[in-house]
Amino acid sequence: MAEDDSEWVVESIVGYLGSPEWVIPVTDFMENKCTVFDDEDENKLSYTEIHQQYKKLVEKLLENYMQEVGINEQQFLDACTSPFAKSKTLQSVFQPVLATDDFQMFRSLMVQKNMELQLQALRVIKERNGALPECLTDGVDVMSELQQQEMKILQEVLKKSKEEYDEEMSRRLLLEEEVGSTSSICSNKPLAKSGEARNTISAPSQQSSTAKTNGNPVIKEEKMAAQGGGDAKSAAKSLSKLIPECGSNSVESRVLPAVRAPVKSSEPSVSSSPLTKEQSSSSQTAAETWLEEAHREAGFSKPYTELSASQQEQLQQRAAYLRQQRDKLHALKKEQQKTKQTATSEEAPSNPAPAPTTTPEAVGQPQRNGACTPPLPAPPPPQAQHSANSSKQKEISAEERKKLQKRKHLADKLKEEVIKK
Amino acid sequence: MGEAQKGLLSVIEKLKGSTEQEVRIVLLGLDNAGKTTLLKSLASEDVNTITPTQGFNIKSVASHGMKLNVWDIGGQRKIRPFWKKYLENTDLLIYVIDSADKKRFEETGLELSELIDEENLKGVPVLIFANKQDLATASPASEIAEGLNLHTYRDREWQIQACSAVSGEGVQDGMNWICNNIVNKKK
Numbered sequence: 001m002a003e004d005d006s007e008w009v010v011e012s013i014v015g016y017l018g019s020p021e022w023v024i025p026v027t028d029f030m031e032n033k034c035t036v037f038d039d040e041d042e043n044k045l046s047y048t049e050i051h052q053q054y055k056k057l058v059e060k061l062l063e064n065y066m067q068e069v070g071i072n073e074q075q076f077l078d079a080c081t082s083p084f085a086k087s088k089t090l091q092s093v094f095q096p097v098l099a100t101d102d103f104q105m106f107r108s109l110m111v112q113k114n115m116e117l118q119l120q121a122l123r124v125i126k127e128r129n130g131a132l133p134e135c136l137t138d139g140v141d142v143m144s145e146l147q148q149q150e151m152k153i154l155q156e157v158l159k160k161s162k163e164e165y166d167e168e169m170s171r172r173l174l175l176e177e178e179v180g181s182t183s184s185i186c187s188n189k190p191l192a193k194s195g196e197a198r199n200t201i202s203a204p205s206q207q208s209s210t211a212k213t214n215g216n217p218v219i220k221e222e223k224m225a226a227q228g229g230g231d232a233k234s235a236a237k238s239l240s241k242l243i244p245e246c247g248s249n250s251v252e253s254r255v256l257p258a259v260r261a262p263v264k265s266s267e268p269s270v271s272s273s274p275l276t277k278e279q280s281s282s283s284q285t286a287a288e289t290w291l292e293e294a295h296r297e298a299g300f301s302k303p304y305t306e307l308s309a310s311q312q313e314q315l316q317q318r319a320a321y322l323r324q325q326r327d328k329l330h331a332l333k334k335e336q337q338k339t340k341q342t343a344t345s346e347e348a349p350s351n352p353a354p355a356p357t358t359t360p361e362a363v364g365q366p367q368r369n370g371a372c373t374p375p376l377p378a379p380p381p382p383q384a385q386h387s388a389n390s391s392k393q394k395e396i397s398a399e400e401r402k403k404l405q406k407r408k409h410l411a412d413k414l415k416e417e418v419i420k421k
Numbered sequence: 422m423g424e425a426q427k428g429l430l431s432v433i434e435k436l437k438g439s440t441e442q443e444v445r446i447v448l449l450g451l452d453n454a455g456k457t458t459l460l461k462s463l464a465s466e467d468v469n470t471i472t473p474t475q476g477f478n479i480k481s482v483a484s485h486g487m488k489l490n491v492w493d494i495g496g497q498r499k500i501r502p503f504w505k506k507y508l509e510n511t512d513l514l515i516y517v518i519d520s521a522d523k524k525r526f527e528e529t530g531l532e533l534s535e536l537i538d539e540e541n542l543k544g545v546p547v548l549i550f551a552n553k554q555d556l557a558t559a560s561p562a563s564e565i566a567e568g569l570n571l572h573t574y575r576d577r578e579w580q581i582q583a584c585s586a587v588s589g590e591g592v593q594d595g596m597n598w599i600c601n602n603i604v605n606k607k608k
Binding site for chain 2: 042043045048052103
């Protein structure tokens with residue numbers, strides 16, 4: 001056969017192998033017969049019977065086609081062995097034909113088809129019922145294992161951020177008492193630390209961070225039992241409830257109740273009830289409402305003088321205790337900050353000076369809580385913070401980097417989950 | 422158009438056009454003879470987790486520049502009727518015997534002679550593995566060859582090879598014979 005002859009034959013054959021006359025009967029056959037084909041190493045005797053039937057089907061189809069087009073087997077063979085037909089793309093087209101002579105190839109085609117159908121069926125069931133019945137979900141163990149791991153990480157992060165929140169808290173209380181004279185160490189260092197991160201923060205997000213710092217004490221207070229207030233407990237309860245329930249989401253929720261907490265000190269009755277209500281709503285929308293509220297409440301919670309006498313007393317006690325803590329932590333912090341400061345000092349000067357009472361913490365927060373912040377549903381700014389943080393990670397000491405990496409990992413997971421939803 | 426009678430599938434066969442020479446080998450024998458163990462040992466796979474074969478196994482083994490596609494079909498009595506469906510286009514028959522199972526020598530002899538008479542196996546060389554030589558009660562290969570009347574086979578190449586599929590002893594000798602024989606035959 002002439003060279004140019006075989007080329008149109010190949011094209012014609014390829015066209016036929018893509019046409020409904022070929023595809024429909026072959027696909028029908030595969031879909032009808034593939035159910036017995038599993039992934040076991042051993043072949044069933046019935047496979048051979050099905051393979052024989054398949055051979056007959058293909059032979060019949062090809063014979064009909066060749067008669068129609070008017071080519072003989074030699075032409076067919078020449079065409080199929082031509083270099084044109086040997087190209088990668090055409091190889092897959094010819095696979096169903098070659099499967100007649102190659103049982104292993106046939107078997108793998110059928111196993112694949114069977115798997116496709118099973119996945120399709122699972123999808124349909126899921127769409128209809130919203131979820132898979134329990135009998136169809138294996139891999140539960142793996143999931144729970146993953147969740148357990150996630151929980152471990154979460155707990156670790158929770159602990160770490162709690163410690164840091166405590167630090168912030170000690171400083172915050174000090175600031176509250178010495179309102180005017182806060183400018184010293186506390187305000188300067190976080191400022192430098194935050195560097196570019198603060199540049200990207202919009203006003204509302206700063207506010208939210210502030211609220212957060214205000215709220216942190218709740219956790220610590222619980223531990224200390226200094227407060228013992230019902231509201232603090234309820235807040236803590238909602239925390240512990242949320243955490244086991246919603247896996248990675250709990251970071252959001254955990255941070256958020258803390259945001260909510262400042263209200264407790266100023267208006268105790270209000271804080272506990274919305275918390276419990278909001279538990280029921282989906283974590284994301286709840287988080288957003290929380291944030292909004294936090295924004296508002298951050299303003300309310302400040303006026304120290306408006307508090308009742310007993311509350312003032314409690315605050316004093318707390319302050320005393322926390323001041324002790326602060327002194328201990330301060331030395332530690334100083335060292336850490338020094339390293340950070342050297343890393344980010346170039347960026348610091350360009351930052352606008354914030355109000356001394358609130359911003360130091362607000363600004364310091366995103367840095368320290370790095371990955372915790374991004375998953376907050378608060379709009380774009382946190383994302384920007386996050387990227388700023390990650391760019392800085394390299395410059396931070398190895399210990400700090402480890403911490404941040406852990407959190408970043410968590411944040412990525414969270415992001416993934418949120419995006420999936 | 423005289424070719425058309427030859428059947429389209431023989432044409433498709435040529436399509437594969439692999440550079441490697443492919444050899445189709447069928448591995449048969451009574452149940453518990455050690456066929457699957459032999460197959461796995463040929464493929465250098467673990468031989469400790471083998472269960473009675475209900476269907477069939479296929480392994481492709483590269484040897485002497487050839488691709489040996491070995492089909493191991495279950496040997497239980499109820500499966501044996503299916504053997505003949507796998508004999509078409511076979512280049513070589515490997516027949517495995519449990520050398521320690523003297524009680525069934527007669528039965529295995531009958532099955533072998535039936536296979537030899539199969540149209541699809543006409544002239545096909547046969548290698549008999551006298552397996553399980555690692556067992557103390559195993560009969561020597563020469564004794565088995567006599568019992569099977571192998572010396573009366575005139576229409577084909579044949580060979581009996583003592584082996585132990587578990588230890589691998591003797592298996593390679595058998596494969597060497599196969600490769601030499603196929604090369605000779607295909608020339």
